[in-house]
Amino acid sequence: MKRILAVVLALVMVLGLAACTKTPAKTGTNDAALKVGLICLHDENSTYDKNFIDAFKEACEKAGLVEGESYFITTNIPEGAECKEAALDFVDQGCTLVFADSFGHEPYLIEAAKECPDVQFCHATGTKAHTENLANFHDAFASIYEGRYLAGVAAGLKLNEMIEAGDIKADAAKIGYIGAYPYAEVKSGYTSFFLGARSVCESATMEVTFTNSWYDETLEKEGAQKLVADGCVLISQHADSYGAPTACEEAGVPNVSYNGSTEAQCPDTFIVSSRINWEPYFTLCINAVKDGKDIPTDYIGTIDTGSVVLTDLGKNAPAKGTADKLAEVKAGLIDGSIKVFDTANFTVTRFNDTYNQYKKDSIKTDKDGKVTEYLADVDDAGDYIGETNVIIDGIFVESGSDMRSAPYFDLDIDGITFAK
Amino acid sequence: MLGFHVVKRSKDAMPWWNAWLIRLGSILIGALVCALVTVLLTGKDPVNVFTTMVDGAFGSERRIWALLQGIAMLLCVSIAVTPAFKMRFWNIGAEGQALMGGLASAACMMFIGDRLPNWLMLIVMAVTSMLAGAIWGVIPALFKARWNTNETLFTLMMNYIAIQIVSYFICIYATGGSGKIDVLNATTHTGWMPSIGGKAYLLNVIVVLILTVIMYVYLKYSKQGYEIAVVGESENTAKYIGIDVRKVIIRTMIISGLLCGLAGFLLVSGADHTISRDTIAGRGFTAIMVSWLAKFNPLVMILTSFLLVFFEKGSSQVSQLCGLNASFSDIITGIIIFFIIGSEFFINFKIMKNEKEVKKS
Numbered sequence: 001m002k003r004i005l006a007v008v009l010a011l012v013m014v015l016g017l018a019a020c021t022k023t024p025a026k027t028g029t030n031d032a033a034l035k036v037g038l039i040c041l042h043d044e045n046s047t048y049d050k051n052f053i054d055a056f057k058e059a060c061e062k063a064g065l066v067e068g069e070s071y072f073i074t075t076n077i078p079e080g081a082e083c084k085e086a087a088l089d090f091v092d093q094g095c096t097l098v099f100a101d102s103f104g105h106e107p108y109l110i111e112a113a114k115e116c117p118d119v120q121f122c123h124a125t126g127t128k129a130h131t132e133n134l135a136n137f138h139d140a141f142a143s144i145y146e147g148r149y150l151a152g153v154a155a156g157l158k159l160n161e162m163i164e165a166g167d168i169k170a171d172a173a174k175i176g177y178i179g180a181y182p183y184a185e186v187k188s189g190y191t192s193f194f195l196g197a198r199s200v201c202e203s204a205t206m207e208v209t210f211t212n213s214w215y216d217e218t219l220e221k222e223g224a225q226k227l228v229a230d231g232c233v234l235i236s237q238h239a240d241s242y243g244a245p246t247a248c249e250e251a252g253v254p255n256v257s258y259n260g261s262t263e264a265q266c267p268d269t270f271i272v273s274s275r276i277n278w279e280p281y282f283t284l285c286i287n288a289v290k291d292g293k294d295i296p297t298d299y300i301g302t303i304d305t306g307s308v309v310l311t312d313l314g315k316n317a318p319a320k321g322t323a324d325k326l327a328e329v330k331a332g333l334i335d336g337s338i339k340v341f342d343t344a345n346f347t348v349t350r351f352n353d354t355y356n357q358y359k360k361d362s363i364k365t366d367k368d369g370k371v372t373e374y375l376a377d378v379d380d381a382g383d384y385i386g387e388t389n390v391i392i393d394g395i396f397v398e399s400g401s402d403m404r405s406a407p408y409f410d411l412d413i414d415g416i417t418f419a420k
Numbered sequence: 421m422l423g424f425h426v427v428k429r430s431k432d433a434m435p436w437w438n439a440w441l442i443r444l445g446s447i448l449i450g451a452l453v454c455a456l457v458t459v460l461l462t463g464k465d466p467v468n469v470f471t472t473m474v475d476g477a478f479g480s481e482r483r484i485w486a487l488l489q490g491i492a493m494l495l496c497v498s499i500a501v502t503p504a505f506k507m508r509f510w511n512i513g514a515e516g517q518a519l520m521g522g523l524a525s526a527a528c529m530m531f532i533g534d535r536l537p538n539w540l541m542l543i544v545m546a547v548t549s550m551l552a553g554a555i556w557g558v559i560p561a562l563f564k565a566r567w568n569t570n571e572t573l574f575t576l577m578m579n580y581i582a583i584q585i586v587s588y589f590i591c592i593y594a595t596g597g598s599g600k601i602d603v604l605n606a607t608t609h610t611g612w613m614p615s616i617g618g619k620a621y622l623l624n625v626i627v628v629l630i631l632t633v634i635m636y637v638y639l640k641y642s643k644q645g646y647e648i649a650v651v652g653e654s655e656n657t658a659k660y661i662g663i664d665v666r667k668v669i670i671r672t673m674i675i676s677g678l679l680c681g682l683a684g685f686l687l688v689s690g691a692d693h694t695i696s697r698d699t700i701a702g703r704g705f706t707a708i709m710v711s712w713l714a715k716f717n718p719l720v721m722i723l724t725s726f727l728l729v730f731f732e733k734g735s736s737q738v739s740q741l742c743g744l745n746a747s748f749s750d751i752i753t754g755i756i757i758f759f760i761i762g763s764e765f766f767i768n769f770k771i772m773k774n775e776k777e778v779k780k781s
Contacts, residue, residue, distance in 0.1 A: 043745060043746045043747075044745070067743055068740075068741045068742065068743060072740055072741070073740065074736065074740050075739070075740075075746045076736070076746045078698055078701060079600070079696065079698070080691060080692040080694075080696070080698070080699065080701075081691035081692050081693075085482070085486045088482055089480070089482060089483065089486075092480050092482055092483075103598060103600060104600045104696070107602060107603035107606065107694075108603070111603075180599075181597050181598060181599040182597040183596060183597040183598045183599065184596065184597070184598075186597075187597075212587065212591075212599060213599075358595055377596065380596075382602055384594075384595045384596050410596075410597070
């Protein structure tokens with residue numbers, strides 16, 4: 001009897017609650033006003049998601065949209081079927097433009113896109129739009145390697161200052177880098193950062209450690225501490241928590257951050273941070289849907305479009321003259337006189353187990369180790385086999401709107417080693 | 421001196437409806453406190469917050485299905501841990517057992533591909549997943565039965581091993597280094613749970629519902645269920661009346677692991693269609709609460725898992741529409757659960773006024 005009552009009670013609750021939802025049914029939503037939604041992997045405690053949320057709010061408010069009425073943000077959506085549910089739920093609420101911010105959301109967003117051909121789905125950091133051939137599914141990224149390169153220049157200047165002051169010897173100018181996964185996006189990031197540093201400090205080397213997670217405060221902090229113990233005199237990271245910058249502040253080691261300024265948390269050690277500003281892309285998409293225009297299948301924001309930005313320099317840590325040098329290099333990147341992945345600037349000679357193991361067959365180098373041809377896995381068909389030569393006129397084309405927006409630079413260049 | 425003291429209620433002293441009144445009352449008081457907290461912390465209208473919550477869980481057909489799927493998955497893991505808990509075997513390892521099940525399913529999808537017809541494929545996946553879960557569950561049971569190891573720590577540690585094994589296979593398979601295995605068989609849909617009448621989650625819900633009833637009958641009416649209860653109440657009594665305690669422990673953990681493996685299969689085949697470290701998403705731990713709150717009664721677990729999933733879905737809608745941080749949902753859920761657990765105190769104990777103040781000499 002007791003059991004039966006429990007079940008009956010449960011049913012009454014379910015049905016009762018279901019019944020009362022019918023009354024406040026949606027009314028007045030039949031006006032064709034634009035509604036947009038953003039799906040986030042974490043919430044604003046992650047620097048990565050905060051960067052999206054801030055930009056999204058800015059773009060929406062510019063377009064006159066109101067939070068909770070005409071634009072919606074849903075957070076902590078895992079990279080599984082929940083993403084599809086969240087996307088379709090946005091559609092049910094009347095959204096005609098849906099964004100998702102995490103790499104693993106992509107296949108589920110594609111499923112939603114197939115179900116709702118009238119709604120535009122835009123995905124950041126994805127790789128599949130150019131092969132899916134869906135009119136309403138789009139990928140976007142930014143040439144963040146340019147920002148990383150600039151941040152690397154600031155790091156190199158700091159190393160030079162430390163060498164000149166006699167704090168370290170020239171051959172001890174080792175940078176530490178905490179990466180999330182040994183994935184093209186991360187590799188492109190630390191390689192461009194390193195190339196920027198080495199463009200001003202010739203003796204710079206770099207040691208990289210991976211956390212195998214996009215967000216793990218403890219691992220990132222421990223990674224930074226390990227790198228400092230290994231003799232790294234400057235740290236940067238590509239992972240989304242405050243773990244690494246705080247470890248640097250505690251150890252008094254200068255830090256180049258990512259995704260946004262950590263000046264407030266780390267006033268003594270913060271040099272500069274590069275980040276992708278997604279606002280231009282959000283605005284572009286919102287306007288495209290408003291005006292009934294097409295959204296590019298693969299969009300790459302640049303320094304020029306305002307999609308790749310550096311934060312203000314830190315007050316205490318940066319070397320003297322950093323601002324002037326950065327302005328000069330930035331101008332060079334914009335006018336094209338500086339190419340980050342110019343094959344003349346790096347060599348690839350290691351092909352053992354850890355380095356470039358899978359790439360032996362797809363790479364050609366000259367006798368010095370300069371890359372002359374490289375087949376990258378641009379199509380991302382799940383085979384992990386390169387099929388497209390991406391060395392064009394001596395430049396490694398890191399990404400391109402005719403290729404795909406997400407990076408596919410995954411070489412391990414000389415000068416960068418992995419922590420044990 | 422306090423003016424009252426606490427007395428344990430004798431069993432069955434309280435009429436059953438009285439206990440349920442206390443529970444209902446505690447939920448209502450919990451809801452009131454939630455409303456108060458909402459107003460004080462956010463200044464939002466609590467009625468509006470609650471209707472938003474209900475809207476988030478039931479507001480559309482899709483949301484109701486998402487709610488049902490959420491309940492079914494949580495319920496499945498809860499049903500799985502229940503026989504072990506009833507035996508007082510603290511299986512904290514449901515997360516790992518389910519994950520191993522999910523990994524087995526994903527491996528089938530990857531390596532068998534479309535060599536089998538889909539119905540056979542699903543059976544193969546379910547069986548391998550259940551085996552994987554059972555193996556992961558029986559290891560701590562064997563150690564417990566043979567060497568009397570601490571099963572709480574053992575099963576807990578097995579979770580981390582399972583997570584590392586999944587990470588390892590992800591690294592091996594996804595050589596691009598992204599740490600993500602793509603959706604499997606995205607074009608052929610082999611190994612995907614079929615949707616019935618366009619409802620993707622209907623089959624999941626039906627399977628779990630059947631499972632719940634079977635588990636209820638098994639625990640309440642079968643000889644094995646009785647043995648579990650006796651071992652849980654007192655191992656010595658069990659030995660005295662001739663129950664082979666070791667056998668019961670091992671058998672029950674195999675059942676628990678089998679069902680956890682099945683939950684992994686349902687999550688991979690019926691929802692995500694791939695495997696990641698987060699596939700189980702903490703359900704292995706939430707299930708412990710669901711099972712305890714329901715006092716190990718599978719039918720009541722429908723209610724308790726509904727409560728938890730309702731608050732999860734509802735408050736995520738609140739944080740979305742009212743511009744509150746997602747932690748708000750955790751606070752609301754925490755308050756309600758606090759009151760539900762608190763109500764058990766008043767059901768099990770009564771507060772008596774002291775009849776006479778004892779004078780201190």
